[in-house]
Amino acid sequence: xxxxxxRKFTAAAAGxxxxxxxxxxxxDAWPSRPVKLIIPFPPGGAxxxxxxxVAQQLSAMWKQPVVVDNKPGAGTIIGxxxxxxxxxxxxxxxxxxxxxxxxxSLRPRMPYDTVKDFAxxxxxxxxxxxxxxxxxxxxxxxxxxxxxxxxxxxxxxxASPGSGTAMHLAMELFNVNAGIKITHIPYKGGAPAxxxxxxxxxxxxxxxxxxxxPLMKAGRLKPIAMLSPKRLAALPNVxxxxxxxPSVVALSILGVVAPAGTPRAVVNKISADIAAMLKTPAxxxxxxxxxxxxxxxxxxxxxxxxxxxxxxxxxxxxxxxATVD
Numbered sequence: 001x002x003x004x005x006x007r008k009f010t011a012a013a014a015g016x017x018x019x020x021x022x023x024x025x026x027x028d029a030w031p032s033r034p035v036k037l038i039i040p041f042p043p044g045g046a047x048x049x050x051x052x053x054v055a056q057q058l059s060a061m062w063k064q065p066v067v068v069d070n071k072p073g074a075g076t077i078i079g080x081x082x083x084x085x086x087x088x089x090x091x092x093x094x095x096x097x098x099x100x101x102x103x104x105s106l107r108p109r110m111p112y113d114t115v116k117d118f119a120x121x122x123x124x125x126x127x128x129x130x131x132x133x134x135x136x137x138x139x140x141x142x143x144x145x146x147x148x149x150x151x152x153x154x155x156x157x158x159a160s161p162g163s164g165t166a167m168h169l170a171m172e173l174f175n176v177n178a179g180i181k182i183t184h185i186p187y188k189g190g191a192p193a194x195x196x197x198x199x200x201x202x203x204x205x206x207x208x209x210x211x212x213x214p215l216m217k218a219g220r221l222k223p224i225a226m227l228s229p230k231r232l233a234a235l236p237n238v239x240x241x242x243x244x245x246p247s248v249v250a251l252s253i254l255g256v257v258a259p260a261g262t263p264r265a266v267v268n269k270i271s272a273d274i275a276a277m278l279k280t281p282a283x284x285x286x287x288x289x290x291x292x293x294x295x296x297x298x299x300x301x302x303x304x305x306x307x308x309x310x311x312x313x314x315x316x317x318x319x320x321x322a323t324v325d
Contacts, residue, residue: 034065040079084112088261098166101309105317118257120302127252129227130209149180158204159193167206170250172320210291
């Protein structure tokens, strides 16, 4: 090999190495500018609070601002659609809740594909759901509630924070599996639903346990059952529905997603950083105060959870005839 050829070969090899190294260097530098976290709810409320904790903690870890962008509406679809259509570069992320997994079966015309258009990053946490009743309701547990519903078919009603929520579909799951019909009465949020049940206008409510715990402690509502897979340490005497009907289990799931095609190295980094954040005492304390159980998961595990949840709700929506009212 001549000196000229050798020099050309050396230059070409060096160039090839530089090109090959560039993506890694670019990923190593991520994030080099602010990251947006889209929350599909208005400011205030549990999901927004969780999102702001995540944003604050990641900002500190990354030395870059993580800016919260609230985009409420259409059962979380408006905000989530903005995530789906954002550049897949890791600079736009989205908070999602159980509605993300329920919407595909409940809403026939979706502007995105829940599986194909997103990369799951992490299952951030869960909230436990509770069925509670006005103190004068003649049922104190699930067998008694089933008997009461069968005695009064279609006459019992339950309040929820809204159509298409985990609370709405959890109760429909119970209806289908128990062979009963307790009528859904949707509200625009948990507060007005709670007020009407406490006031006696509606006999039952399904809501996040932490949200109605003060009313139960005050004796203004009574717990009937939890929808969790096992009894809560805070409520050892309150049964789960699964003790009577094993297939009835539902949780409110919170997580973070990114647009499909986001570089895997970036997805893995965000996931690992969220997992590390959730283990800190400060975040654990904040989550506990809101009644949220921190999880943290790999992207693969979260994608699998989303797929399993979508499959879970399809037959429930079909059998119950649930709609977004």
